Amino acid sequence: MCSVVVAEDHPVVLGALRVVLESLGYKSIHVTSSGVDVVPMIREHSPELVVLDLKLNGFGGLEVLERIRAIGLVCKVVIFTSADPEHYLMRCRRAGAMAFVSKSASMQHLQNAIKAVRSGYTYFPGTFAGNVGQSEAHRDERELIARLSTREMEIMLKLARGESNKHIALAMNLSHKTISTYKTRLMLKLGVSSLVALGALVKRNGLF
Template sequence: MSTAMIVDDHPLIRLSLRLLLQRERYEVVAECGDGVEAVQLARQHRPNLILLDIGMPRLDGLGVISRVRQLGLPCKILVLTAHTAESYSVRCMTAGANGFFSKTDSLVELQRALRAVMSGFIHFPVLAARPAQGEASNSERALIEKLSNRELSILQHLARGYSNKEIGERLLLSNKTVSTYKMRLIDKLHMKSLITLAEFAKRNDLA
């Protein structure tokens, strides 16, 4: 029987995933809700599969993927997230994930993704151009692609309405460091203020 670990900061989602995995004949050996603990549990249990969310406290999903790969663990990693494939799919693949699945897709699609990844294939959605995308939207996507993983994580938390203190607590950063990142984001994305920066993040489905 294959073993699996679930990493998501929402208990109800972890429960749903556990039930799905058990139906698929996986033994769930560990689950947790933050990235630092995820790395520790992955090292301890060495599961065959890790189902991993991106937006988590202390260490985000991209950081978890990088740490697991640095440890040389042979786990298959399937990212499950509510974030758009346009913003995160390529980043996850580059970090070392084996697949990417949007939580807005069906359970049937998730089962297909699981089977593909565990059979040795990669599973990433095809990034088709949006029919209604205009020049401005394409330009914004290009700006997002130039952000570092940490900058994108800060932008995501800003879109969710977190304060500097809350972002710092979730990502283990000081208020000053968070403020520095925000000013850097305003500069790199050519925004006029934190308000327009937050609007930009929400407009690009980063919340």
């Protein structure tokens, strides 16, 4: 059986992942908690499968997906995350993921997803409720978020978590000036005037 790269930073989740992967015959399991390490590990180990969380240190999972596609690395990616599928499922699909499984689902769903992907199928089960029952203001916010690029999403989440421009710049290998420019652009696009308001918007829309 070919190897698998797992990008996950929670020990309990990682333990459950190992059980599932070993039950499917995977013997060589390479683990990282940092998005920065995923592409180098794929290059080193040439895994058949990548199990990727979206909430990682350094690069977020979406940015990792786009880097995998841009470089032309060949691997099957299963997203296993607690991130809201309404904001992320279609983004992940467009970026090349073959499956999206919520951590709130049973591990059987993950097992089914891996089996499907391994056989050459995609696995995006069910649908989400979308805008049903939401206020007009809330729908407007979600539409604004949907228009953000992957890089803008990553920086928005880091800013909302209280990370400084300097820290974000170092983590994403960008200049301080670039992060400052993204911050200003995000404020304008989302119609917020402070980081406190940005954090409230992110929380209100279930992004963390």
